[in-house]
Amino acid sequence: MDELVRAPSAAAIATSAKYQVQLAEWSGPYDVLLQVIDDQELDLLNLDISILLEHYILYLETCPIIDIEEAGEFLLVAATLAQIKSKLLLPKEEQTEDLDEKDPREDLVRYLIEYQKIKQAADLLRDRPILGRDVFLKGTREQFEGMESDGRGTLFQLVRGFQKAMKELRAHTRMDISREEISVSVRLQEILFQFASAEGSSRFLELLQDSSRSKTYIIVTFLAVLELIRLKKIKITPVVDSAEDFYLQIGDSVSLESHELLQSEFDTGPNEMIKSLSESEKSSEEMAV
Amino acid sequence: MNSQKALIEGILFASPHPVSSAFLTELLEAPPEEIDQALRELKAEYETDNHGFLLVEVASGYQFRTKPELKELMARFYQKKPPRLTQATLEVLSVVAYKQPITRPQIEKIRGVDCTAVLKALLERNLIEMRGRSELPGHPVVYGTSEKFLEWFQIKNLADLPPLSEMEVLASREGLEAGSETLLGLLRRDDGYQIESVGEMDETLKQLAKKPAPELELQPSGDLIPSESERSSEVPQSEMIQPG
Numbered sequence: 001m002d003e004l005v006r007a008p009s010a011a012a013i014a015t016s017a018k019y020q021v022q023l024a025e026w027s028g029p030y031d032v033l034l035q036v037i038d039d040q041e042l043d044l045l046n047l048d049i050s051i052l053l054e055h056y057i058l059y060l061e062t063c064p065i066i067d068i069e070e071a072g073e074f075l076l077v078a079a080t081l082a083q084i085k086s087k088l089l090l091p092k093e094e095q096t097e098d099l100d101e102k103d104p105r106e107d108l109v110r111y112l113i114e115y116q117k118i119k120q121a122a123d124l125l126r127d128r129p130i131l132g133r134d135v136f137l138k139g140t141r142e143q144f145e146g147m148e149s150d151g152r153g154t155l156f157q158l159v160r161g162f163q164k165a166m167k168e169l170r171a172h173t174r175m176d177i178s179r180e181e182i183s184v185s186v187r188l189q190e191i192l193f194q195f196a197s198a199e200g201s202s203r204f205l206e207l208l209q210d211s212s213r214s215k216t217y218i219i220v221t222f223l224a225v226l227e228l229i230r231l232k233k234i235k236i237t238p239v240v241d242s243a244e245d246f247y248l249q250i251g252d253s254v255s256l257e258s259h260e261l262l263q264s265e266f267d268t269g270p271n272e273m274i275k276s277l278s279e280s281e282k283s284s285e286e287m288a289v
Numbered sequence: 290m291n292s293q294k295a296l297i298e299g300i301l302f303a304s305p306h307p308v309s310s311a312f313l314t315e316l317l318e319a320p321p322e323e324i325d326q327a328l329r330e331l332k333a334e335y336e337t338d339n340h341g342f343l344l345v346e347v348a349s350g351y352q353f354r355t356k357p358e359l360k361e362l363m364a365r366f367y368q369k370k371p372p373r374l375t376q377a378t379l380e381v382l383s384v385v386a387y388k389q390p391i392t393r394p395q396i397e398k399i400r401g402v403d404c405t406a407v408l409k410a411l412l413e414r415n416l417i418e419m420r421g422r423s424e425l426p427g428h429p430v431v432y433g434t435s436e437k438f439l440e441w442f443q444i445k446n447l448a449d450l451p452p453l454s455e456m457e458v459l460a461s462r463e464g465l466e467a468g469s470e471t472l473l474g475l476l477r478r479d480d481g482y483q484i485e486s487v488g489e490m491d492e493t494l495k496q497l498a499k500k501p502a503p504e505l506e507l508q509p510s511g512d513l514i515p516s517e518s519e520r521s522s523e524v525p526q527s528e529m530i531q532p533g
Binding site: 029030077111113114115116118119120121123125128129130133134137138240 | 342356367384454
């Protein structure tokens with residue numbers, strides 16, 4: 001009993017990606033039904049519901065663990081099949097009062113016809129010459145990947161990149177008691193220096209790749225990037241196949257040789273802001289647990 | 290250097306996006322027939338084996354793209370994995386492409402499964418976009434495919450997609466003869482809830498794009514199973530969205 005009603009634990013949620021792999025053969029209950037119809041050579045327009053139901057359940061049983069949410073959808077279809085089966089078992093005479101005599105299978109068949117068409121449309125899409133898989137545009141790798149936007153990133157992408165970096169940090173490190181002191185201004189110069197050696201461009205997540213560094217380091221890097229954007233020293237361009245990463249490029253009018261010393265506003269006060277940021281991060285972490 | 294063809298080729302070479310023939314007509318101040326003729330000739334020239342790329346019609350414009358035969362070479366050159374497309378992604382994209390504007394519950398009704406995560410991923414990749422809200426209870430968001438969808442799948446325009454009604458349905462010959470009359474009827478009269486010609490829909494979408502979002506009204510196209518009363522009064526989709 002305990003096993004039946006237990007809500008998905010945190011561990012189960014974390015590994016739910018695994019369950020999806022087991023389900024990947026079918027993209028939904030209709031997909032399974034079509035598979036049964038095909039395998040059992042059933043006639044879509046004269047469906048033998050009892051065979052369909054029997055094999056549908058057999059198929060589901062071969063799939064040992066199902067994501068609890070998806071299981072509901074699969075069970076709903078099983079219940080619908082059982083209902084149709086029972087309706088078909090009723091003697092015909094009792095239904096004659098209905099003026100518009102409807103075949104109980106009608107709705108189901110309608111769904112299946114519709115779904116089949118969509119499946120075929122999906123197959124046709126897959127076979128098209130897909131950009132980045134079959135056909136390519138001119139340009140350097142960077143331009144190729146960045147070209148599908150209008151060349152401007154959004155603040156949300158920047159924030160998402162920050163969140164991703166924080167998440168990865170959480171996965172890598174255990175306890176980090178030592179405190180790393182680094183100022184935004186210093187990091188800012190570092191980033192510009194890094195650009196000079198990388199021909200004026202870099203990826204945001206590359207800047208944060210050093211997972212041995214502390215949370216402070218990531219926060220300071222993020223603040224430094226924001227500051228560089230504000231000072232119009234760099235531009236950001238989204239990376240097409242990633243929602244979190246983006247390209248950082250040196251601004252048009254910025255010379256990497258100039259030794260102009262940049263001072264960040266973040267450093268004017270004591271590290272109050274950084275402290276509050278890491279605290280809010282900690283509390284959200286606790287909530288997640 | 291006065292050949293119209295050379296000028297067009299230059300523009301198409303320099304542009305990062307597909308360029309429409311209407312735009313070229315305006316820019317070069319030439320008659321549209323002349324531009325179209327030049328484009329046709331250019332297209333034919335690149336189709337020869339001497340070239341590694343083609344001039345393709347995509348997203349209502351023209352663009353140079355490498356030939357599909359070069360795909361393995363290009364993958365090695367870019368050292369990049371191709372975009373991952375799952376069955377679920379492609380199915381949701383197809384539903385949206387053919388039934389737009391459509392709400393999430395309507396997509397889920399067709400697929401029989403929850404589509405929240407897939408929709409979110411497609412939105413993040415800008416392959417679909419929100420087109421406002423429907424007049425249905427709760428005013429759910431309606432979705433449509435984006436310009437980028439056409440570019441990604443190298444589609445000229447939505448009218449270029451094969452009509453859904455031409456898709457084959459798994460039904461045996463015996464079924465067509467001996468099947469239940471009611472069910473047989475489904476194959477014939479499913480026009481009430483299905484877009485027959487995407488070409489006409491394309492026009493509607495263009496109109497919708499110009500319209501401010503809140504005024505958007507949902508066509509009954511997404512409703513798989515209209516109630517009995519609705520069904521009798523329902524006008525086939527193709528008639529409802531006749532342009533003009």
